[in-house]
Amino acid sequence: MRDTSAFQNFKDVIMAAIMDLAEEDGNVVFLDADLASCIGSTAFQERFPDRFRNVGIAEANMAAVAGGMASVGYVPFIHSFGCFASRRMYDQLFISVGYAHRCVHVIGSDPGIIAQYNGGTHMPFEDIALMRQIPGFTIYEPSDAMSMYSLIVQAYKLGKPSYLRAPRKGIIHRYGADEEIMLGKAITAREGSDITIIATGAYLVDQALKAAEALSDKGCSARVLDLHTIMPFDTEAIEKAARETGRIIVCENGRYAGGVGEMVSCHLLQSGIPVRAGFINVGDRFGEVGSLEYLASAFGFTAGDIEKKALSLL
Amino acid sequence: MASAGFVYRVNKENAMNQDEIRKLREIALDVRIKTINEIASFGQGHIGGSMSVVELLVYLYFHEMRIRPQEPEWIERDRLVLSKGHSGPALYAVLASKGYFEESWLSTLNKGGTRLPSHADMTKTPGIDFTAGSLGQGFSAAVGIALAQRMRKLDSYTYVVVGDGESQEGEVWEAAEAAGAWKLGNLIGFTDLNGQQLDDYTDNIIPMHDLKKRYETYGWEALEIDGHDFSAIEAAIAKAKSIKDKPVMIIMHTIKSYGYIPGEDIRANHSMQIDKSKAEEAIAALIKREEARK
Numbered sequence: 001m002r003d004t005s006a007f008q009n010f011k012d013v014i015m016a017a018i019m020d021l022a023e024e025d026g027n028v029v030f031l032d033a034d035l036a037s038c039i040g041s042t043a044f045q046e047r048f049p050d051r052f053r054n055v056g057i058a059e060a061n062m063a064a065v066a067g068g069m070a071s072v073g074y075v076p077f078i079h080s081f082g083c084f085a086s087r088r089m090y091d092q093l094f095i096s097v098g099y100a101h102r103c104v105h106v107i108g109s110d111p112g113i114i115a116q117y118n119g120g121t122h123m124p125f126e127d128i129a130l131m132r133q134i135p136g137f138t139i140y141e142p143s144d145a146m147s148m149y150s151l152i153v154q155a156y157k158l159g160k161p162s163y164l165r166a167p168r169k170g171i172i173h174r175y176g177a178d179e180e181i182m183l184g185k186a187i188t189a190r191e192g193s194d195i196t197i198i199a200t201g202a203y204l205v206d207q208a209l210k211a212a213e214a215l216s217d218k219g220c221s222a223r224v225l226d227l228h229t230i231m232p233f234d235t236e237a238i239e240k241a242a243r244e245t246g247r248i249i250v251c252e253n254g255r256y257a258g259g260v261g262e263m264v265s266c267h268l269l270q271s272g273i274p275v276r277a278g279f280i281n282v283g284d285r286f287g288e289v290g291s292l293e294y295l296a297s298a299f300g301f302t303a304g305d306i307e308k309k310a311l312s313l314l
Numbered sequence: 315m316a317s318a319g320f321v322y323r324v325n326k327e328n329a330m331n332q333d334e335i336r337k338l339r340e341i342a343l344d345v346r347i348k349t350i351n352e353i354a355s356f357g358q359g360h361i362g363g364s365m366s367v368v369e370l371l372v373y374l375y376f377h378e379m380r381i382r383p384q385e386p387e388w389i390e391r392d393r394l395v396l397s398k399g400h401s402g403p404a405l406y407a408v409l410a411s412k413g414y415f416e417e418s419w420l421s422t423l424n425k426g427g428t429r430l431p432s433h434a435d436m437t438k439t440p441g442i443d444f445t446a447g448s449l450g451q452g453f454s455a456a457v458g459i460a461l462a463q464r465m466r467k468l469d470s471y472t473y474v475v476v477g478d479g480e481s482q483e484g485e486v487w488e489a490a491e492a493a494g495a496w497k498l499g500n501l502i503g504f505t506d507l508n509g510q511q512l513d514d515y516t517d518n519i520i521p522m523h524d525l526k527k528r529y530e531t532y533g534w535e536a537l538e539i540d541g542h543d544f545s546a547i548e549a550a551i552a553k554a555k556s557i558k559d560k561p562v563m564i565i566m567h568t569i570k571s572y573g574y575i576p577g578e579d580i581r582a583n584h585s586m587q588i589d590k591s592k593a594e595e596a597i598a599a600l601i602k603r604e605e606a607r608k
Contacts (some may be wrong), residue, residue, distance in 0.1 A: 027519070029465075050465065056495075061488035064451045068458025071444060072466065073389070091448050092485075096455050100445035101437050 082108030112253030123287025129258025323469030397452025452486030494533025541566025
C-alpha cells in the first residue's frame with residue numbers, strides 16, 4: 001500500500017493508483033478524450049507511451065473503443081468529466097461495456113457541484129442514477145486520499161466495469177494506513193447513537209462530520225457513515241444504523257431521482273426497520289456556475305444545512 | 315446483380331479458380347437457404363440486411379479469415395465485428411456451417427433462452443467477436459480491437475461490416491477518423507451499400523453522398539465493388555492487405571434481401587414476416603434462379 005499523505009490533489013492520487021497498477025499489469029491502458037491535462041493522465045502517457053491514447057473529443061467512440069480493447073485482454077481506464085463520462089457515452093457504456101461484459105474502468109471527474117466554474121452544462125447530478133441502471137457496474141466515490149487509492153486498486157482487482165466519481169483538485173487526508181477500507185463496506189467516520197448521517201464523496205463527508213461536531217455541542221450524538229461505495233452498497237451498515245439510531249440523513253452530491261437517498265430508502269422500506277429520514281441532494285434542479293461555497297449554499301449542502309435537517313428529525 | 319460498373323478488379327496472384335468460386339457460390343446458396351429457414355422458424359426477422367452480406371461473410375469465413383472454429387477465443391485469430399448487428403441470422407448460418415456450433419441451433423433464433431438473439435452477441439454465441447445492436451458502436455469496438463491487435467504485435471486482421479443506413483450514425487465517423495489518424499492498416503471495413511434502411515431508401519431519408527470520398531477524407535483508402543461478386547471481394551481484400559499504413563473501406567454495392575426474392579426490389583424488406591410455406595416457395599424460386607444462372 002502506497003503512502004498517500006504527501007499528495008496535494010486527488011487527481012495525483014488517482015493517477016498514482018492507476019500507474020502503480022500499470023506497472024504491475026502490462027494490460028492496463030489509459031484512454032482520454034482531450035482532458036488528459038485535467039486529470040493528469042499526461043503522466044501515464046509519459047511513463048507508458050505505448051499504452052496511452054488520446055482519442056480526441058469523441059467520448060462515445062472512446063467508450064466503445066475501450067470495449068473493443070478489453071475484448072483483446074486489455075484493461076482500459078477511460079476518463080472524461082463526469083457529465084460526459086456518463087451522459088455522453090451512456091449507450092456505449094451500456095452496450096459495448098456493460099451488456100458485452102467488458103471490463104472497462106470509467107473515471108468521471110468533477111462530480112456534482114465540484115464542477116464549479118464549468119457550470120451547469122458540466123455539473124453531473126444524474127450520473128449516479130444513470131450508472132446504477134447498468135447491471136454489473138461498481139460505482140464509488142471515495143472521500144479522501146487513502147480511500148481513493150485503495151478503492152481504485154480494489155475496483156480493478158474485482159475485474160468488473162466500474163465508475164469512479166472523482167474530484168480532481170484539492171485533497172483531504174482523513175484515513176490513516178490502519179483504517180480498514182473495503183469496497184462495498186461503509187466506513188464509520190464517527191460513532192453516534194441519536195442519528196446517522198450517511199454521506200458520499202469528499203465534500204459531503206466533510207460537511208457531515210462538521211455537522212456532527214456541531215450537533216454534539218447541542219447534546220445530539222450523530223454517527224457519520226462514509227458510503228464510498230454506492231454499488232454494491234453496504235446494506236448491513238445501513239440497517240444497523242437505522243436500528244441503532246432510528247433516524248438517518250442521506251447526503252449526496254446529486255439528484256434525488258435514482259440517487260443514493262432513494263436507494264437507501266428503498267432498502268430500508270423492504271427491511272421493515274422503522275426510521276425517520278431526511279435527505280440532502282439537489283432535488284429537481286439543473287446545476288449552475290459558481291464557487292464551491294456559493295453552490296454548497298445554493299443547493300443546501302453545508303454543514304449548517306445538514307445540522308438543521310438533523311435537528312428537524314430529533 | 316448489382317451494377318458491374320463498380321467492380322474493382324486487380325490481377326491477383328493465386329486468385330481463386332472457377333472451381334473455387336463455384337464452391338463458394340454453392341456455400342452461399344446453402345447459407346441463404348439456412349438463413350431463410352432460420353427466420354421462418356421464428357416467423358419474422360431481419361431478412362433484408364442478412365441476405366445482402368452473404369457473399370462477404372461466406373468469402374471471409376470460408377476463404378480469407380485465419381480462424382479456429384473449435385477454438386473461437388484463439389488470440390491470434392482474425393476478428394469480424396458485425397456492426398450492423400441485425401444481420402446476425404446470416405452470420406449464424408455461416409458460423410454453424412463452419413462448425414462453431416450445432417446447426418440445430420439455427421431453428422432457435424429469437425426464441426426464449428436461445429443462444430442466437432436477433433442482434434449478434436458475443437456473450438451468447440461462439441464465434442461472435444463483438445456484441446452489436448446499437449448502430450455505430452461495433453465500428454468503434456472494431457477500431458479498439460484493431461488497435462489492441464497492433465499493440466499486442468499480432469499480425470491478425472479486424473474486419474468490420476457497417477450498414478449504409480448505419481453510416482448516418484455520428485459514431486461511425488468518430489470511429490473512422492480515429493482509425494485514419496492511427497493508421498490502422500490491419501482494419502478492413504465493408505459498407506453494405508444496399509441503398510435501403512428500415513423506413514425507406516436511404517436517398518429519401520439521409521443520402522450517403524460519395525462514401526468513397528468521405529472515407530478518403532478521413533485518411534482511409536476506399537474501394538468500390540459489386541458485393542455479390544466473389545472475385546471482386548477477393549481482389550478488393552487483396553488490395554486492402556497490400557496497404558499497410560491505412561485502414562481500407564470496401565464499399566459494397568449490394569441488393570437488400572438479395573436471394574430472398576419476395577424481398578428484392580421492394581421498400582419494406584428490412585424485417586419481414588416469413589412463414590414455413592413462404593420460405594419453401596422462396597427457396598424453390600432461389601434454387602431455380604441459381605440453376606438458370608449456371
